[in-house]
Amino acid sequence: MTDSTQLNIDSHADFLPENKLLLNAVGEGIYGFDLNGNAVFINPAAERMTGWKNEELLGRNIHDCHHHSHADGSHYPQEECPIYNTLNDGIAREISHDVFWRKDGSSFPVHYTSTPVYKSGELIGVVAIFRDITVQKQTEDSLRQALEQVQAMSEKLANENHYLLAELADRTGDVGISGESDIIKQMISQIKLVANTSSTVLITGENGTGKELVARNLHKLSDRSDKPMVSVNCAAFSPALLESELFGHEKGAFTGAISRRKGRFELADKGTLFLDEIAELSLEAQSKLLRVIQEQEFERVGSSESIKLDIRLIAATHHDLLKRVDQGLFRMDLFYRLNVFPIKVPPLRERPNDIPYLVSHIVNELNRKLGKKLKGVSKQSLKNLMAYTWPGNVRELQNVLERFSILADSQILRIPKITISNTEATASRSRTLSELEAEHITHTLQQLNWRISGPLGAAALLGLPASTLRSRMKKLGIQRTT
Numbered sequence: 001m002t003d004s005t006q007l008n009i010d011s012h013a014d015f016l017p018e019n020k021l022l023l024n025a026v027g028e029g030i031y032g033f034d035l036n037g038n039a040v041f042i043n044p045a046a047e048r049m050t051g052w053k054n055e056e057l058l059g060r061n062i063h064d065c066h067h068h069s070h071a072d073g074s075h076y077p078q079e080e081c082p083i084y085n086t087l088n089d090g091i092a093r094e095i096s097h098d099v100f101w102r103k104d105g106s107s108f109p110v111h112y113t114s115t116p117v118y119k120s121g122e123l124i125g126v127v128a129i130f131r132d133i134t135v136q137k138q139t140e141d142s143l144r145q146a147l148e149q150v151q152a153m154s155e156k157l158a159n160e161n162h163y164l165l166a167e168l169a170d171r172t173g174d175v176g177i178s179g180e181s182d183i184i185k186q187m188i189s190q191i192k193l194v195a196n197t198s199s200t201v202l203i204t205g206e207n208g209t210g211k212e213l214v215a216r217n218l219h220k221l222s223d224r225s226d227k228p229m230v231s232v233n234c235a236a237f238s239p240a241l242l243e244s245e246l247f248g249h250e251k252g253a254f255t256g257a258i259s260r261r262k263g264r265f266e267l268a269d270k271g272t273l274f275l276d277e278i279a280e281l282s283l284e285a286q287s288k289l290l291r292v293i294q295e296q297e298f299e300r301v302g303s304s305e306s307i308k309l310d311i312r313l314i315a316a317t318h319h320d321l322l323k324r325v326d327q328g329l330f331r332m333d334l335f336y337r338l339n340v341f342p343i344k345v346p347p348l349r350e351r352p353n354d355i356p357y358l359v360s361h362i363v364n365e366l367n368r369k370l371g372k373k374l375k376g377v378s379k380q381s382l383k384n385l386m387a388y389t390w391p392g393n394v395r396e397l398q399n400v401l402e403r404f405s406i407l408a409d410s411q412i413l414r415i416p417k418i419t420i421s422n423t424e425a426t427a428s429r430s431r432t433l434s435e436l437e438a439e440h441i442t443h444t445l446q447q448l449n450w451r452i453s454g455p456l457g458a459a460a461l462l463g464l465p466a467s468t469l470r471s472r473m474k475k476l477g478i479q480r481t482t
């Protein structure tokens with residue numbers, strides 16, 4: 001039997017390597033065993049690794065010195081030792097999950113081979129060659145740990161992503177418009193009809209009715225849904241800033257333009273641009289917008305280079321735009337360009353039957369937001385909510401439910417009758433809108449002990465910024481009475 005897994009030598013003396021220099025030079029530890037399992041040579045690397053000296057082991061059965069226990073400390077009987085098994089059956093072995101023990105009682109992981117040695121076809125001993133694989137094991141362990149961490153992180157990210165997508169789907173999904181009234185069903189079918197075209201849509205409706213929600217659904221149901229929907233609230237910028245916000249600017253186009261900046265039009269290319277509060281655009285910005293719509297191209301502020309665009313435009317306003325046209329505040333040609341497909345979002349008072357659906361949707365959202373386990377509202381509460389006229393529409397409903405959710409001490413919300421104060425007492429004479437508004441604001445303030453701002457303040461309940469509420473109070477002459 002001659003193959004690469006056995007050593008063949010001519011004389012017993014040859015079992016001791018002729019070239020001691022070579023034996024001394026190799027980095028692997030080498031033990032030679034005779035047929036009785038006694039050590040016949042030990043190289044310096046083996047001495048270094050185990051701490052056992054040549055003279056301590058020569059002529060001895062050394063399993064008990066360096067191989068007496070498994071890594072967990074349990075006894076390692078000699079009959080099971082691969083090196084001694086090679087002595088018995090002459091079969092070479094390669095082992096990588098084992099430990100050798102040092103003289104000082106510590107152990108180290110080893111990779112070793114046990115190779116039979118033959119002389120004239122007869123087995124005369126075994127050579128064991130071993131390597132300390134501590135560093136390799138440490139590297140493997142840290143790699144495994146790193147992989148486990150990466151896997152845990154990737155699972156966490158996947159879960160978060162799933163959660164965020166679910167939240168997003170709930171906020172903006174194609175079923176995110178709650179309501180079963182005919183008027184809402186009709187609006188949803190209009191959305192589905194026009195979503196997948198490139199037609200410009202003008203969404204009108206009172207504050208808080210869901211115009212932005214409609215815009216998100218139009219984008220989501222369109223074939224542009226994998227591209228961004230970029231929103232701009234035209235009321236949030238001064239005319240000069242709005243222009244650079246929409247069209248971007250070149251470096252140095254005006255004081256403060258320290259670098260070139262892309263505008264929202266460019267960012268929305270191939271996607272949807274949602275211009276909220278469109279009635280607030282200055283006449284100058286209206287002219288520019290008209291040109292972009294007509295020519296599908298524009299220039300950055302401070303540049304003469306035209307940039308081509310492919311944009312689906314959606315605009316929204318709570319104003320009566322035709323009235324603004326009459327007043328000379330809005331360009332008629334722009335109005336007609338925007339009003340290609342009008343969608344009117346009905347006020348909540350025209351669809352009280354949607355309130356139960358909205359309440360259930362909003363309570364679910366509040367449970368997530370506030371970490372509560374609310375089940376809904378009581379029957380009487382639902383009646384009370386359906387009897388109210390909701391000047392602030394769905395946003396006001398959200399605010400009322402949030403306020404009662406924060407205060408709730410049971411899983412079923414109890415909401416008292418919500419009234420515009422003194423409605424009954426003065427019902428016989430018709431009142432102006434300002435009077436009604438003043439009464440409603442005063443009543444709300446009284447209920448909240450005249451707190452204006454903060455989550456439990458009147459501004460939040462009325463769905464207005466605190467600054468707007470203060471200016472409305474000033475205008476309507478409302479002062480604290482209690």
Ligand SMILES: Nc1ncnc2c1ncn2[C@@H]1O[C@H](COP(=O)(O)OP(=O)(O)OP(=O)(O)O)[C@@H](O)[C@H]1O
Nearest residue numbers: 176177178179206207208209210211212213394395
């Ligand atoms: N039918 C609906 N189903 C579920 N949520 C709705 C519905 N309508 C409105 N909402 C929610 O009410 C809130 C107000 O809606 P949104 O911001 O779309 O109103 P808006 O008309 O754009 O208001 P504003 O004119 O003040 O900007 C949002 O949180 C929106 O998700």
